[in-house]
Structure formats: structure tokens, C-alpha cells
Amino acid sequence: MTERRLSGVGATPLSGVGTAVWYAPDAGLGPPPDPETIDADVERERFETARDAAREEIRAERERTAARLGEAEAEVFDAHVQFLDDPQITEGVEAAIDDGLPAEHAVDRTFEQFIEQFEGMEGRVAERADDLRDVRGRLVRALGGGERADLGSLPEGSVVLAERLTPSDTAQLDPDRVAGFATVTGGRTSHAAIFARSLALPAIVGVGTALRAVADGVDVVVDGRDGTLLIDPDEETRRTTAGEEAVEVRGGTVETADGAPIEVAANVGTEADLASAAERGADGIGLFRTEFLFLDRESPPGEDEQYETYRAALETFPDGRVVVRTLDVGGDKPVAYLELPDEENPFLGERGIRRSLGPDADLFETQLRALLRAAGAEAGGQLSVMLPLVATVDEVREARETMESVAADLESEGVAYALPEFGVMIETPATAFLADALVEHVDFFSIGTNDLVQYVMAAERGNDRVAALGDYRQPAVLRAIQTTVAAAQGTDVWVGMCGEMAGDPDVTELLVGLGLDELSMSAVAVPQVKRAVSETTVSEARELAARALAASTKREVDCLLTETTR
Template identity: 35%
Template sequence: MLNSLRSIVQEVNAARDMKSALAIIVSRVKEEMKTQVCSVYLRDIKGDYVLMATDGLNADAVGKVRLAAGEGLVGRVVVREEPINLEHAEAHPSYQYFPETGEERYSSFLGVPIIHHRKVLGVLVVQQVEQRRFDEGEEAFLVTMSAQLAGVIAHAEATGGIVAPGAKATQAKFLGVSGASGIAIGEAVVLTPTADLRAVPYQACKDVDAEIAFFQRSLTAVRDDIKSLGEQLRARINREEQALFDAYLAMLDDASLAREVTDRIRKGASAPYAWSEVIIEHETIFNSMNDPYLRERATDVRDLGRRVLAYLQESNQKARVYPDKTILIGEELTASMLGEIPKEKLAGLVSVLGSSNSHVAILARAMDIPTVMGAVDLPYAQMDGRPVIVDGYKGAVYSDPSAQLRKHYKAIYLEEQALVKGLEALKNLPCETQDRYRLPLHVNTGLMADVVRSLERGAEGVGLYRTEVPFLLRDRFPSEEEQRGIYREQLEAFAPHSVTMRTLDIGGDKALPYFPIEEDNPFLGWRGIRVTLDHPEIFLAQIRAMIKASEGLDNLRILLPMITNIQEVDAAKALIQRVHKELLEEGFRVRKPQIGAMIEVPAAVYLAPELSRRVDFLSVGSNDLTQYLLAVDRNNAQVADLYQAFHPAVLRALQYIVYAAHDAGISVSICGELAGDPGAAILLMAMGFDVLSMNATNLPKVKSVIRGITFARAKTLLEEVMRMSNGDQIRDHIARELRDSGLNRLIRPVTSDSN
């Protein structure tokens, strides 16, 4: 069973479009279950379940037979959300006969739902002439198969049905996680790694004859390369190995291979896409063979395919013209890819892989480019040239948006631009309420690009400098002197205001390529202070660089991440004390910096009173604290709707932390997404947080909402929401308060597609 499942799923994943995938599913499941019929019904954009593929019923019925939920046996499977297994299907009260299918002779019926993210996307059905119930093993096989294939079939549902490459598509929505906030409307440009056969985006061919000639020139170039390589190695390899080059040349000379590619070019595909399709199909055929020697030839086919594809892509890339509003899309975008697009033309970014802490997301926030990461269901290879909307607030991507949706997002975009311009006047005004309560606003930084934007928007200091960013953007550990230079720039830029530098915080979703951490559960593993205390040589070098950089400025504060127990704080303080003493002995005139602990995990929340007696300040990391309290990975799109920053448990924990810090006579700040949310900022101020730290983009909005309310009203609002037990109810209550106060323009845009 497992071997059959694995084999079918591999074949389905290798298919280039949903039509091919469905054909593989019905034929292979029918074969494995030794039954007479296998069919797939999929939900269309109207909500009906349509026969989309069959092996056994009349092929003419495909696309014509449709049932509503609850209609017929298929519709009953949808409503029940569980299998229906019948030996006399025609005797069941829900049975509905469709003469065009020719199914009247089949008595046995087994239908199982295809469920993805709690939605029934379709029904997988097998039928048989013999009157019998399918046994438990057969039912288990079909249930397991539907679960395995649900993610693949979800692409069809996401695109509003089966859309062949190049065909006219309908509006579709894909979810990821926010990498950088904002709205971008533009045209998709897909960038893929060179010579990756499975990552070639579909592009239409504009001139068939020219494309075929280009393809033939590429074949000739590769043929010449292989001949030359064979001649160079003739004296160094034996006759059997030399035969490999002859085999490559034979494949390139195979007229049928070239004909398959040219046929697809004539049907409208570009040469790179047509070539990759043909090679993948041939590779799949070889992989499925039982003979080990023939199966090994799949590697040769793949190698040859990459060689030709490299020529095809190199020529195409040079001729690339980028649209004025480019939405850059890729399976895994990198910092270097951003450099390929002219700065003035780059409007938004979408990456299938990666998280909000990926290199490209960090750069996007610094460059103020709306970004969505982790859009795992996005069929990116088919997106090139299509109109796209990027919603960096909700982590959503819309392809082929309707005129209505486009108008909705255009209005939000223009409103945002006007709001940013209108808030510029607040730069030099204090952040204080109408009844004169003062609340300092700091910024989170990591790159020098953040500094300019932060100062332009009136930041009063740095609440969180992510020291791991310079580490992430290098291919080795930066030296102590290199670190000192980087830290000095930050400290000088904000002097005399304080700069809170967090010690190296790697692990989880922040991995250094030159210091890999391989773990099954990285978020509960070796990360933050755990790593640096286990490697004191890294920690000591960083602390030395920080304190040396602060000489003559004295505005450095050091923050310890991922604290879970008292011993970690004591050990880190001892090392910092040692460094300070050594630097004084070496003649540096440096002041010992304040030391703080980050509250990011539930253990630290309950240790807040004890921690407050050992450090100079506390700082809450709201993003991590929320995900650990709720057991929700904030970078996982599948559970993104469960990540609620306004969850009552989160708010109660935050209030407890403030009480603990103030009882010990120390200050407490908060950084993360919550601090940058205008509505949340009111609650955090009322709780008693001494400083809010956020991305520079959000600072003017937060300042505006604080200046538009009284501290007395904020306290009342906090009392009201703390009696509530539902996060959505709390968010709605705050939104109503902002509207009633005339501050609704500062609410995070309502960017759902309900419009």
C-alpha cells in the first residue's frame, strides 16, 4: 500500500498541470484497486461538484455532470464529509442516475471526500460491476490516497477550476504570511534558479518560427559542448564511460524528441517550457521502469535536459524587460534576485518558501516593499505575466483580480499614500495623549537602511536592534572589528537616544548558512541565548564589539533573547561583566551598559518578578510570546488564522509582565507586530508599557492614534476588553472605538476579498 501510494503521489507531483494530474490519479487508482471505474469530482467556482476526470465512465461526460452538495451519492459524501461504501448503489435513496456517464451497470460504489483546510474540494470515487462492499483495506487505501492528493488538488480549487498553462484564468487567492506590510498592484515576473527543470515558468511564444529556430540553435550549441567535452576527456576515461557522451549525442539527434518540443512550441509554449515538459515526461517514464539499468537512464535524461535548458534560459534572461510595476515571484527569492530588478520598477515580492525572518523579508521591510512569504499553494510557474495584487497586511496574493477587487485595493493603496504624506507633519511633535500622557516610540532596526527611515519618521531611540541581520547577510561570522564598525554606525546615528542591541538570536526560522542547526522542532530547540551560552567565544566577541562601539556615546543597552530561566541571565551577566572589566584594563573608557531580558516564552512570563530583580529592564517580544502562548507557528499559513495577538491570554500575560517590572522598579518595553498596531498601541499604553518599539513604517500611525485619544479613555477601553474572552470580539471593539474617535483611517486596512 505504501509503495503504491508513494508511486502515485510522485507521478502526480511530476505532472505539469492539473488536467494531467487528474488523469494520472484516476488511471493509477483504478489499476491499484483492480476496479472498473475511478472518477474525480471537483468543486467549481459556483460551489457545484463537477466530474473532472474518469477512467471507466464515458469520457464525454467530463465537465458536463455536476451535482450540488447533498445531491446524489457524490453530493451526500460532500455533506457527510466521510466515505460512503455501498454494494447496491442504485438502491440508495440518494442515488441519482446520469445517462451520459454510462454508469448504470456499476453496482458497487465507494466515494471518499477530498478535504483540504477543512473544505471539501472534491470526491474520489471507485465503482465496480460486482455487487459487493469494498473491504476495509480498499476503503483505507482510498481514504489515504485522497488525503495525500488533497494538497495537489487544492491548486485546482485555488485557481477556480482546472486552468491549463496559457489559458484564460479567473481570480484566485493564495495565502502566505506577511513579510512586509503594504499593498502592491502590478504584473508578475517569475524568477527561477537556472536550469531547474521543475521551476520553468510558463511563457507564451510570440513568434513560433523564431522560437523553433532558437531551440534548434540551443541543441546545436549543447551538441558541440558535449563533443568538445568528450574529446577533452577521451584520454582520461575508459570506453564504457565514453559511451555516455555518445548516448547524449544520440538523444540530441533523436528526431522524435525535438519533434515533441516543436509541437508544443507550435501550440503556444516558449522553448524553455516546452523542453522542460518533454524532458520531465521522459524522466518519469524511465523512473517507472522495473529494470535497474533503464531506470538509471533517468539521471542521464535529467542531466541532458539541464544542459539544454541552461542555454535556453540564458538567452531569454538577457532579453527580459521588466514592467513598471513588477511583482517579483519565485519559489525561494534571494537578496541577489532583488538586485536584478531596477529599483524604481519593483513594486512587490512573493516567495513560495521562506518566513517573515528570511533574508529577503528583512530586506523588503527595510526597502518598504510589500511582501508575502510562504505562499505554498501558489502555482508560481504559471504566474509569469499575469496581473497580481499583493496584500502585505494579511499575507495574501490575488492573481487575475476582478475589476471590483482591483478597484478596492487601488483605493486602499491611494489612501495609504495620502495617509503617509499627511502624517509627515507629526515627525517633530511629541507622542503624547490629549491629556498630556507621554509615551516614547522607538524603532526596530537591523540594516542601515532602517536608520534613515526611522529618523525621518521621528523615532526616539531603538527598542530592538537585531544583531543577527549582519550575520544572516554574510557567508561567515563577522569579525569583532567588523561588528564594532556596524554597531558604531547604529549607536552614532541615534545618539544621544538609547539603542537596545539584542545579542545574537539564531535558531528557529533564522538559520545561518555557515552555522547550520538541523532539528526536528527548531522553535523548541537550540536557539537564542542557548546557542550563545554554549558558544561563549561567539558571545564574548559580540559583547566586546558592542561595548567598544559605545565608547564616548554611552547609549548602549544589551538585551538577552529567549530567556527561560534565572541561570541563563546570571551566566550572561557574568560574561558581560568580565568583558567590561577586561576592556577597562585595556584602556577603553567605556561605561557598563544596562542589561535586559526578553520575555518571549510562557516560562519567562511567570518568572517576570524574579527576572526583574536581576536585570535593568524587560522587553517583551510580542511575536514569539504570542506564538508560544497559543502554540501557533506564526510562519505557517495553514494555522495563520489561529495566530491572534488580541487573544485574551496574550493580553493578560502582557499586563502581568508590566505589573512585575514596575513592582521591581524597572522599565518594560514591547516590540513586535503588536506594538506597531495602532489599536493595540492604545491598550499597551494603558497597561503601562514604558516604550513601544516597532517598524519605522508604523511609527507615524501609532503616534497619530496616541495623540488622538486621552489616557483616561485608553484605561477605560483596556478595562472593557480585559473582561472579554474572544480575540475577534476584542479587535472589533477596538476598531469601533477608533471609528467613534474619528481615527478609523489609522485602522489596518480591511483587505479581505469579501468586497
Template identity: 40%
Template sequence: MADADRDAAADSIAVAAEAVSDELRRAGQTVSGTGKEILETTAQMATDPALVGPAQAKVRDEGLAPARAVWEAASDVAATFASIGGYLAGRVRDVEDVRDRIIAELTGAGMPGVPLRAEPFVLLADDLAPADTALLDPEHVRAILTRGGGPTSHTAILARSLGIPAVVALGRAAQVLRDGVDVLVDGTSGVVVVDPDAAGRASVRPRRAARPFDGVGRTSDGHRVELLANVGDAATARDAAAAGAEGVGLFRTEFAFANAEVEPSLEAQVAAYLPVFASFAGRKVVIRTLDAGADKPLPFLTGESEANPALGVRGLRTSWEHPDVLDRQLAAIAAAAGRAEADVWVMAPMVATVEETDAFVAACARHGLERAGVMVEIPAAALLAGPILARASFASLGTNDLVQYTMAADRMLGDVARLTTAWQPAVLRLVEATCLGGAQQARPVGVCGEAAADPALACVLLGLGASSLSMGSRALGDVAAALARTSLDECRRLARIATDAESAEAARALVLAEVDWADELG
């Protein structure tokens, strides 16, 4: 192949990658919330120089065809992610999805994705790319089954936000499933019944719309519980406000940075925060500083690949080498808070020590941010909750990572999915320890991880001492309904049952056996 031909072939890769990225961004404009965030992140991956550059080099230096070059370059990236492990290993499917899309664009083949069928169906896959999951139509895709993934994978989280029952990490059990067979899927219990009998079919409940929420969380005896929403941008904030959320328990600011090659200016950051604050004028908005690193690398902030990024420089730890980035973000938050009427609280992710807490609280104070808190995601922080909350104004439990670090189980790895549930008694005891530390200091402790969206687990968390629960807005109604039918003393009794259990399965089963709403909400 002549040099000119090789240059043209290499250039075609960049053109195809840009086309794929543009298509994903356009798709992102048709959805909101987590789906929009995922599509935008995948769009960025399509044009990542770490993928496109090596593919072009394989064309110019080795004379490979563009499609083959993309395949090999993507395979190298995927192998690197898999060897690093942790959350990056969970992004291998994203790399493969982008690879297939670019190759389809280069060859004129059909774009990969979920197949179209005339009738509603249950979707079975090894795993789903987040970009595919985000665009699923709940009226057509009645349930999702995957061989891989985990309960806190993108597939599982997006399915919950869409109201689609999902059972992930089926592994070898999926071998009995085949096209055309009827299956009964219980996304709550994780049970899949192949070719159900008449009794099983009669037990099926039609999928319903999200249960309405009146905007006031309370137990049956009137104990107030703040029911808040997790949001990532202005669109999800508007959705949460419309759903009746009492405020925001987790504003993930990293999604405002997701497509940035350089640090966004202070003005750009203010513009990203203001609409979220505006949606909750007069109400609490807990904004988390950048949770960069591991699965969310940022070119201007995170460094080279680490042997185990989940245990590396992520969250607040990025400020050790880049204190100026944190300082500018706090300045932007303070500026936006000054122009809005929301009650803005600020918290740092991945706090492990009292010293880190002191430093973060002092940094917030320099910008006039009085409500400075921490996320409790690391067992060390849970065990030191008393002294940490002697400094911080509040704590919020990030149960997804707390489970991962407590159980030494990658939350994206299907092989250990049975371990990655917040029903684990060891995890619940750390939640209790954190809440006790908060009570000692008269500081509120909330929950903003996926655990708060489980109605039965929400009652247990309240019984352990949580003062607020934050979740995807679709879960608000169900959690509110469960709390409204359970007294505070009953929540405390359920919490004792769960923490005294010897396994996650036993904890869940024992709690559900004690409530009269399990079949409806559990």
C-alpha cells in the same frame, strides 16, 4: 556519461548557483532594510553546500542531468525542513525559489519571479519567496493576496514595510479569485471583496505615503511614550533616523552574521555595530545578542537538525555550549559603544528562567555593559517577570514568538494563521503580567514585536503598561497619530476591554468600536 562529462556537468551546478547568488546580492544592493537582509540570506542559501553538494553527487554518482539533480536535491532539503516543522517549515518556499532560479540558470529559461504587467495589479500567489517580495514596486503592485503563509511570515512583514496592503493565508477562499476580476483589499481588517459594488469602490482610499512623525510620542493628555524603530543594519538605522524614530528598540545583530561561515572577528562586529550607533547619537539603541537557531542557523554556532527547532537551542541557549561566542559579541558591543555616543542597552533573546537572567546580566557586567535586559518571548518569562526584572534592567516583549508559544501555533503555517495574532486575550494577559512585573521592580517594559505597529493594538499595549513601542519605521507616524488622539486613561480602558474579550476577533472589534479614528488609522 563519461566521468569527465559528469564532472563538467556537476561543476556547472556550482557555477549556476554562484551566478544566482551573485544576482541576488546585486539585487540586494538596490534595496535597504528588511528587503536587503532577505535577499542576502537567500543569496547565501543558493550556494549552501547542503544543496549544491548533494546535487553534484547525484550527477557524478547517478548520472542525472544537472537540472534534474538540483530538483531532487532541493526536494530532499525541502522535505527535511517540512518534517522538522516550526520556522524551518516556513523556509521551504525559499528553498523552492532558489531551486527554480538555479534550474533557470542551468537551462537558459526565464528567471522565476513576479510577472510584469503594464497596468497596476493585485498579486495573487500560493506564497511569495522573500526575494521576490523584497523587490516589489508599491506603485505597481497595489496589494498582495496569498493562499499560504501567516501574519508574521516574511511576505506579510515585508509587505507592511513597503506599505503594500496584504492578506495572507486565504486558503480555499482564494479559489474564487481569477485573473482579470476586480478585488477590494483591506490589509488592515484582512477583508477581500471580489467584484465590489459601487459603494465598495467609493470606499476605497488611495494608498498614501508614510504618515510623518515629529519625533515625540505622546498621548492626548501628554503622557510620553517612546516610539522606537526595529533595525537590522546601518541602512535601516539611517532610514529610521530619517523617519523621526526616537531611538532603536530592536537592533537584530544576527543579520550582521547572516553570510558568515565562521564567526566574524571582534573588529568586524564592531564595524557592523558602529554605524547603527552613530545614526542615534545621544539616543537609546537596544541591541539584541545573537538570535541564532531555528530559522537562523549559523554554521559556527548552531548544531545538527532538531526535531522541533522552535523549541530547541536558539537565542541565548546557544551560549550554553558556546559561551565564548557570546563573550566576544558582548566585547564587540562594549567596544563599539565606547566609540559612539549612543545610549546602548543590551538584551538577550529567548530567556526563560531567572537563572538565565542572572548569568546574562553578570556577563554584560564583566564587559561594563550596565543596561542588561531580556526579551520576553516565552510564557514562562512573562509569568516570572517580577523576579526576572529584579535582576535585569529592562524587558522587551517579542510578540511574534510570544504569540507562537502561547497559542501553540507555528507562526509560519497558514492553516493556523487565525490563531497567530497578538490580539489573542491570552497573549494580552501575558503582556499585562510582564508589565506588572516591571512595575513591581520599577523597570521599563517595551514591545518590539509586530504588534507595536498596529495603531489600535499600540494603544492597548500602552494601557497594559508598556513604556515604549518599537516597530518598522513606516509605522511610526500612524501609531503616533493614534496615541495623540487617545488619553492614557482611555488606553487603559481599551486594554481592559481587549483582555476581557473572549476571542482575538472580539477584542479587536470591540476596541475599534470605541475609538473615533478607526476608519483612518485602525
């Protein structure tokens, strides 16, 4: 057969080859019964029961996703819970029931109205329609007793083709079985694309209606680099593209074109992610999210369990650095067995280090014991401990005193330990402004751009209506980064970055120019960022950074970056 080619939007810098498998979610409901047969009170009760079931299902899926992919990806499910409780939606369903529709048809009709509204909007807001579809599907299944299609058990080597993939669809995909996916709709910022990058899955979105002509069972190549889907590829194409990455994996620390070393590390959320990070050439772990150890269980992990996990990370990178973030829960990161407050604005509430120095002090001390023991184990690697959501110097002092107290306890017990590197995440404007005072108390800073952006710009993460504001290329964000780096210059404090910005190769030159020593990201982006580093000259990078810092609008920054990537 002649090789055919379709084009869409490449979502990941990966390619894969496999067999096309079409995924079609639940079929339509069919016509509703005669309104005279409907008991509105019974249907409203059925709807409330379905909402409760869907809410629990979403919360469980959020925890699984946080553990597997990370907190940023899991946050999409917070919006799904909000849709369940949105008065416009619930009142719409109840009104439809009063009009004589059974609960499942009322849900279908009400959600369709909001889906059409979102799709009529522009940009990332339109992509929220898939979130509504996801919630609608859960409710309809709960009402009808149906089961969701199991995408986690597809035949090995499957390439999933679909009209669209919702967040819960994509979260099911197993990279060990699925060779990639392609969808008719979607954009690079869709949740399917974001999840694909976290899963390191070759993916193309927005192929268009031509994708529907691709039959089940044919061989296809998914090239997520340039957004190309090849149908019936010839043997040469299969041989050269099957399983290849867009960029060569580089082992060892990479240097700029003029010899400046930049550490390129990976963010991980589970112990299983360690091997993937090593395979993709990460120098170490720049963000080990420890929340996964505490989620989806009835009680917190003990000291020994945590010790074994941290030691495994050090053994995976015997010549590298492993930066472990202490427990970061509270607000938008619920843990079932902890008494977390119901806060009106959880992003500004009791979370991160605020809980570790308060109601979760016992958990904090247990975690520090495990970390200090791991640092003292003969596992190789440099262990570093990092505090989340710091806002004051006093918090850092108190945390350090706690660590020293834990060390004294281990010493008196005759338990082997070592003091790790000690640092803080720069994710609040307060720590950026106080960086010059914090350098006296820490060994490193790690800039968490995901939260830093939302706090600097007062633009909630995941809120599509303020997506343009919540962008790390905003001049105010760049200046907060520069303020942090400047405070560390001339000291022994190194500065890294572990937010989404670090994994964007289009801004690597800018970050080198700003003076970052380390960049940490999703493992799938490591090869690309290492290549970008090797192609960067420090003098030119500094010139780019100076021009970007002088910019007063995001548009000016975008134009500068476009010029450098041509």
C-alpha cells in the same frame, strides 16, 4: 487622458508614483516530448541535481533576506526547503517521470496539483500556493539552465505590475528604484504584502483582472493607504501624492492626548536600515538584530567590526536609545561556520541565549566587548543590551556575570567602556511567569510578540493551518503581556515591545492601556503608530485594556478593537 481608478487591498501606508512595468515570470514549458524518448533514470538524476541546486539557492536567499529585512520575513524560505523535501511532492515527481515525462514537466505537473489544492482552501492557507510557485520556478530554471528575471535592476521610478509576486520576487525589489507595485491576486497577509511593509514600498494586492488592462509605460499612482491604483493621473494628483506618506512624520517623542510620553522606535536588521528609521521619525532603535553581521560570510565578524556598527547606530540616534539584541542563532537561524545541531523541533532547541552561554560563549564575549566599548564611546545615545530566548533567572544571572567579567577585562586593559542598560526579551511563557523575579536583575523588558505568541498558543509561526491560534489578539497572549507589565510596575524597569503587534496601529490604544512604555516596529509603521499614540487618552486606553483582559475569546477582543477604531 482621463484619470482612471482601480481598487485592491492596500498593503502599506505609503503612496508612490511612477511608470508601469509588467513583470511576467518564466514562460510555460510547452508540450513534453514523446515518452519513448525519456530515460527515467536520467530524469530522476536530473531532478535530484536540481533539488540540490534549488536548496542551496533558497538557503542563500534566506540569509540575504534575514540580513536585509529581518528574521521573521526570512522564515518563509524555511517552508520552501520543506517543500523540496516533502515526500508527497518528491514521490509525485518521480511517479510522473515513470509515466514518461521529463523532469521539468514532471515538476510542473506535480506542483500544479498541490497549487490547486492550496488555492481551493480558505484564508492564509491559500496564499501558500505562491510559495509552491516559487519553489517550482527554481526547480524548472535549474533543470533548464534558465536565469531568473532581475527585478533588482529595474529602471528608477518603476511601478511593478504582476499577476502575482512570489517571496523571492518581492525580496529582489529595490525601494530606491521601485516606486511601488500592484498585483492581480493576493491579500494583506500574503508574503508580497508583508515584504512590502518591510521594504517600505507602496503596494496594492488583489486588484483583480482589471489590472491586466493597464499597459506598460503608463503613469500610475499606487496608494497603499486605501488600496487605490490611479492610471494616467493628472498633474495635481501626481504633485500631491508622489512620494507622500499617509501620515506626517513626527520628530521627537510623541505623547498621548493627555500628555503621557510613549517611545516609538524601529526594528532594524542592517546598518543600512538606520537612515530609513531616522527618516520616518523613529525615536531610536528598539530591536537591532545583530544576526546580519554573522550571516553570508565564512567566519564571524571581529570585535572592531562590530564596534563600528554599534557606534554607527548610536550616532544615528544621538538623543535616543539603541537596543541591541545579542546574537540570536540556532535552530531555525543557521550560520554556515557554526556547528549547529540537527534538531527535530528547532523552535524548542538550542538557540539564542542557550548558545551564547554554551557553544558560542567566545562569540558572546567578543560581542559584549564590542557593545561595552560602543556604550563608552562619545557617540551619543543610550546603548541597551538585550538577551534573546531567556527562560530562567539563572541564564540572566550568568549573562550579567559574563558582561561584568568582560567589563573587568576592558578595565584592566585600559580600554574605554561603559556598562549599558541590561534587559531581556519576554518571548517565552517562562519569562512572563518569572517577570516578578527577573526585575531584580534587569533594567528593562522587551516583549517579542512573534515568538511569545507561538509559545503561549503552541502554534508555530508561519504555519497557516494554525494562523487563527497564532494571533496576538488571543486573550492568553494579552494576559501574558499584562503579567509582564504588572511585574515591572513600581520598579525602575521599563517595558517595551518589539514584535509585530507593536507596529499595528489598530492595537496601539490597547498597548498604551496595558502600560507599555515603548513600542518598536518596522520603520514604515512608525508614523502611523505615532499618530495613534497622539490620539489616545490614557484613561480610555486603560478601560479598553481592562475589557480586553476580561475577554475569554479572540472574537470578543476583535469586537472591542473594532469598536474603538470606528
